[in-house]
Amino acid sequence: MAETKKARPLTVDQIQEDNITQLAGLHWSQEALKNGTTFKPQLVEDIYRTELVNTGFSTRRSMMLEFSQYLENYLWPNYDSEKCTYSHQLSIAAMVNEKFRERVPQWETFKRRPEKFADFFHQMLQACLHEGKPFREQSLLLLFLIHCFNSLEVDLIREQVQRLVSLPIWNNLLQGRREELFKGNPKYKKFFNLLKKNDAKLDEKKRAKVHFEREFLSKMLKKFDKVLSEIKETGKVSPDKVQYCERFIELLIDIEAQLPTRRFFNALLDHSHCVVKCQLSPLVKRKEGKLFSELLDMLNAYTEFEIDDTTGEALTIHDRLDIHYNRILKLQKMAFKHFPDLQNFAIANIASVDSKKSLIKYFEPHSSANLHKLLAYAHELPQPDTEENYIKDKQYLMEVLISKHAKRKSQLEQLNEMPLYPTEEIIWDENIVPTEFYSGDGCLALPKLNLQFLTLHDYLLKNFHLFRLESTYEIRQDIEDAISHMKPWQSEEGGCLFGGWARMAQPISEFNVVEVSKPLVGESHPSQVRADVTVSLSVRPEIKAEWEGLRKHDVAFLITLRPTVPMSHKYNHKEPFIPQVGLTYVRGCEIEGMLDAEGKVIEEGPEPKPDLPGDLRTFRVWLDPNQYQQDMLGTAEGKEDAYETFNVIMRRKPKENNFKAVLETLRDLMNTHFVVPDWLHDLILGYGEPDAAHYSKLHNQIENLNWNDTFLSMDHLRASFPNCPIEVTTDDVTKHIPPFRLSIKDKESDSNKRKEGEDEPKTQRHIIVDPYVISNRGPYPYCLPKKNSVPFTPTQTEAIYSGMQPGLTIIVGPPGTGKTDVAVQIISNIYHNYSDQRTLIVTHSNQALNQLFEKIMALDIDERHLLRLGHGEEALETEKDFSRYGRVNYVLAQRLELLEEVGRLQSSLSVIGDMSHTCETAGYFYLYQV
Structure with missing residues (x-):
């Protein structure tokens, strides 16, 4: 993600004195248009080079051009498909992108000359396939396409976009794979053949345009594969090239996340094995590919989303299992018929062979030639009859086989295993929880709330993730504020000393996990994990009363600090926060109650609470069972036990701290079988x-x-x-x-009788x-x-x-x-x-x-x-x-x-x-x- 500092707003004098304002006054302001100014193509070229390309497509310069109505008064009124230059096209795209960034009406200008938009859109598609253009410009074109696919409610846009994702794009599939799809949807075959007959009646120019539109996304996938393969695991990599890859994955996610665009494209994307290629790419292993990996996870989830692409109906658990079993059964039949060495696999029960581990066990000993033949019989790859079609990369072949046949957890199962509290990995991840000054220049690994959703589960799941991340942003601010006031220093022995104090955070005197209950039937995580947190409340009486007043179900956070700044030094506020304070772990917990002198939880009630002696107070808390299980699995693999390191507990204001209950309610709602009228x-x-x-x-x-x-x-x-x-x-x-x-x-x-215009x-x-x-x-x-x-x-x-x-x-x-x-x-x-x-x-x-x-x-x-x-x-x-x-x-x-x-x-x-x-x-x- 491109991080941008908060830019100072321009004053009126600065806007008036700006070069763009001066040019607008001479060439495309209302007064200039009244005086009959003529269009100058060279001016568009100069502005594109000086104000956009040379400034790296600066947000401020784009904003000034949009503010001066460059698109409305100059670019679009003077657009001519036969004379329009590449710079003119990209200038229009840049202005549309800026309008989306500023959240102002984007397509009203094009509605004034709708007859020209089809030619403009076709030229933009051709520009997307150009080879050798700078990646910054290619990313700009991808962003324009993303905005188009997210504007299907506009008739002008929908008419053009639907041509790219309609039924004829299946012409790019292998014939065997296409026939398989037609067996499940016979009416599609009838329409497909009818379209072929209609194509034969078109003249050569129209036929070329139609074929270009149908092959556009397939060619874009091939171009993306080529760009991705150019990135090596080591060495320098162009940030613009990485951003292009991120934008392309974002485009694929937006196409997959809407049923009108997903219905036929999902088969094409699956046929290209784009997700597998991305997972094996060197970019995923690089530090620069973190956002790319997060976007790839979102794309992977949408490619396997539980929905019938034909009818749009949500798939039940049994529907998903039937699809999975049919795939494995088909693979077993092919293995039995063509590969005698796989007889044991062919006759085994499905439950014993549908895991990734089992598939590797049975197919890893085979050569890449046999694996390619097997996948060709399954219509996943073309027959290895030519040198061009033959694939020697065994790892790639195995991943294709596993991705299609290994049993996956459903989205609901993944959701039920997800911790509700954010951890340090999420809280400070700029890709999913951006800073306050995010300007919209880069993309984020966040779900988008469009006008359309695939299913009710998709709607609730997106809201679940967005609300969780919105709460995470507020939690990050509270943690940074509390820790900054506590002023943690590194002691001479390497421990942690506090030079200050915070109202909402206290050092932990002792922490013990006191109960880990057995899992419930059908679950793998503990049903309940309880711990005792002891703190010394040697603070002012009113603050002590606030801590003692923590109620049942209040949410708190357990933090591990290992500061790297010794007491003889000062904190540098210009440096990153995390390395200086040594924030290592953050785990959420829910208060069950405060313990009395006998170690029993003080129940809430009308009677006054017992007056406890001293300043030590112990709170019984519930930990997140899912998070605890993940941490224990990490500990078994040799990682540090986070629950032995906590030294700070932080609370939040009750009115701002209800996120856990809301997320829990959303999760319960998704686990409930309900039918909306x-x-x-x-x-x-x-x-x-x-x-x-x-x-x-x-x-x-x-x-x-x-x-x-x-x-x-x-x-x-x-x-x-x-x-x-x-x-x-x-x-x-x-x-x-x-x-x-x-x-x-x-x-x-x-x-x-109906009057004219009445339905x-x-x-x-x-x-x-x-x-x-x-x-x-x-x-x-x-x-x-x-x-x-x-x-x-x-x-x-x-x-x-x-x-x-x-x-x-x-x-x-x-x-x-x-x-x-x-x-x-x-x-x-x-x-x-x-x-x-x-x-x-x-x-x-x-x-x-x-x-x-x-x-x-x-x-x-x-x-x-x-x-x-x-x-x-x-x-x-x-x-x-x-x-x-x-x-x-x-x-x-x-x-x-x-x-x-x-x-x-x-x-x-x-x-x-x-x-x-x-x-x-x-x-x-x-x-x-x-």
Whole structure:
């Protein structure tokens, strides 16, 4: 990753005096365009060389060009596919990349001349395949392609990108492999043959363009293989070449992570064995290849992602096992038929031969020629009938064989074995936890939250990793702050002395692992690992009280420091933090409680805690079983036992320390079999129409609903449904007072003919109003029901109606537009329509929840039916019900469990948006009717 220092922002005077601003004023500013300035191709060449190439494609220079509207006013309006130069093309690509970096609209400029975009995109593809161009420019083109593949929602882009990843790219596969795929998907063979017939009808120029687009990704893979093979294990390597390799892997990940682009490309990528070649490449073994290796792990996970590429359905555990067993069975049949020396392998049971160790045992003795023949029979490699096709690299052949046939752990199994606490290796890894001043110049080994996801598991897994790394960034800051205040020095004996103190960290006097429980059935890691941590709290009383006040489920961190700076020296703040303080290990733990004088955990309760003598305090903590198992396996291999070295314990503020509970909830959710309703499933994954979950698109609408006190009068009701015929069940005008029950039916208008531009004939609502009288609750004034006093507008009334119906409703608006009033009225109406059911309200903050409850209390809702669950002193928490969340913000826990509950109960879901800061942050109220 390219590390960049924080650049000082430019002042207005500096911008005005900049050379680019001067050029813009003369050639492409609004004033210059009005004066009829002419296009100068040489100016584009000069700007490209001086401002982009000579500055190493500096972010600041690109930003200045984009700020001056170089693309909008000069580059694209004067683009001509026949006259456009290479510099002109790359200048356009650089400006698009800069727009993505600044997160401003990127493709609006091209929509002004959409007829030219196809030619421009084709020229960009040709430029990607150019040989001998600088790798910095090639990386720029790859980044442009990455942005294109991540913009499939734009019609202009999708039309061009789909040609690169459509069914005809299977023409690059071996014929035997293609026929295998066609057997599983007969309709594809029919389409493939039809496309061949259509190609024969094209003229020579169009046929050449079509074949180029279909072979583009295959040629790019071959070009990448060539570049990767040029990097040696030792010696100097160009950073630009390494960055090109990283960008290419990022491109492959983005193609694999979206079903429309993955469906046919995954077979091509598998056929190229790109992942195996990368794993065996010298770049992986070099220090410069760390980010490349992390990106490669992500690509490897997506190539084997548990999804049916044809249907898009998620694969179950049994589906995965069937695919694996069929592969092994096919290999055994080929071995039995063609290789007599492999008879023992052919007749063995699958469980005994599907591990990497077993495959090496059976196939390692064979020559590379036999291995090549075997893989050729499996249609993994071409037949070794020519010198060009024959592969002598036995290690490569073995890796191809193992990668296809060795049994792998599922993503869920890997997730269940993953430690929830970050370690020192992750916390200070700039590739996955970048610094505050990351400018976006390089790529990161992070999952991207695009508009589309492969499956619900993919959606949850990406959020799991991103939330984990976001928490890791905050933990890193807290550790650095606490350790800096403690000022660890190296003693004369080589130990650790502390020259300062920290409020949130204390030296450990003693640490002992007291319990390692046996694994549960079906698990390999210990079910529980407990340890005792003793610290000396010889600090101020208020700080001592904070440490003694650590509650059950609070998260702390155990740290090993081995400083290298002696007491006679000072710390150099310009040097890296880790080597100076000697931070060696970081392990997380969860507080079970403080021990009393008898060594028993002090239980939480209303009674006062016992007053313990002295300053020594011992805390019983739970360690992460997965992390403990990994550490013990490392110790068995000769590594140091980290649990004998801890000398600092650090705590964090409780309100900022709920990450472990959230991650645990997410992991539990992924381990739970749940089904999201059909009307919500595609919307979450980003497929189908955006309004498919709106109540008007569903077939289970509720016609008769109690609107309670929504309307202030009959006139208000009529005004809320303009142009709708309203019929009242009684002619007595004295009874035309709220509350009302409404029966709303949609009927087609008199003319069923569709007007031009309409997809469906218009429908008209017919409303039947049924006034009713609330039963008398008593003779006293306080017995009278409370009533709504807000005169809702027609738009707000439609929002209330939508929120009362099954389906998804999102309401967003600036402050003061009545979103909270609408949300409260929906809650009230749901309560009165379904008083025997529960409604879950989840807000983005306690303040929003306070506003809701204040208004809810003003309505006619029984206070006994309200329960407030939040984070903080005002929260009502019961350890019995919510102990598994610890001190997690219950709001977050319920937000993560929302999908599970919706699928389990198949109920209605309404989402009401609340924009707390206009155009800045949007939070959401989740109204969930159980």
